[in-house]
Amino acid sequence: MSHIASIGTDLVTAARFLREGGVVAMPTETVYGLAANAFDERAVAKIFEAKQRPTFDPLIVHIDELSRLSQIAATIPEEYQPLMERFWPGPLTLIFQKTAMVSDLVTSGLPTVAVRMPAHPVARQLIAKADVPLAAPSANLFGRTSPTTADHVADQLAERIDYILDAGPCIVGVESTILRFAEGRFEVLRPGGVTQEELRDCVNQAIVQYDSLKYTDTKIDAPGQLKEHYSPQTPLVISADNAVLKPDRKTGLLRFSEATSPDLKPFEKVITLSETGNLLEATTRFFAAIHELDKLELDLIVATPFPNHGLGIALNDRLQRAAHRFV
């Protein structure tokens, strides 16, 4: 595609592109997604092409209402009922056995499919107008920082997609929590916008965290996330103090709160995600702050770790994957 996608608020145009087999960036409450008709294999292939995403990394299928679920999921485990009631629409993705209608390209050949019902009204209106479930990964180039505004999408993908549907900044700010029920237990495959505490309270049983040490660089054995992901182009390191600083490097600081502060003097630019240490506020601003620092032509970004509870677990997961191992 050699044209540049326009950014607009026209649902009818966006839905027309989708019905004609195109790819459209859509707002959700978590991050912007890059959407295509989940039942159209050629359209889904364009997602992988635009993102330069390896086809072993499966996509999430988005629905606007429960009546669409039976087209995608072969069975609906009763264990999911309280979760769907409480967190759909919202930032929770559930893993189901797939139907034959869902192409192997969407699921990377797995017998299962990831499904979520976004809370963003514009996302649901778009699905309703397109009248098909939409396969959508985050709308960034593979491995790079996730987009939380239409401009973030345009920076990376404008020349590769058909349309960018703009509905302002995303309010959750990190991707959905991915949860599966298998062999009698719940397992979080990716921490995200719904916390483990909230999940546990809802299902009244222990929630197992997928062992991220099993993640590899190139192959997803039990599908989850790749080790290096969400990366800015500027090298990023996680540190609670200034030990990593070198005087000849232009360095930016991404800190959680005013309380988590190394000495600020050596930094060219400091972004504080939440002055009062509010994890919800920090989550909303997290990816936008990384995009902002990444544009300043710094030599290094230092990020302070988050408290390891609630949304802090999802933020630490994103930071660890965004960090460059050799700086």
Ligand code: TXA
């Ligand atoms: O909030 C979100 O989830 C955003 C918005 C756009 O909805 N989407 C998103 O998609 O984060 P993406 O492609 O960045 O993450 C999809 C991940 C895959 O990397 C994989 O880990 C998991 O979902 N996944 C997809 N299908 C799966 C399956 N059948 N079994 C296990 N994990 C699966």
Ligand code: MG
């Ligand atoms: Mg992603």
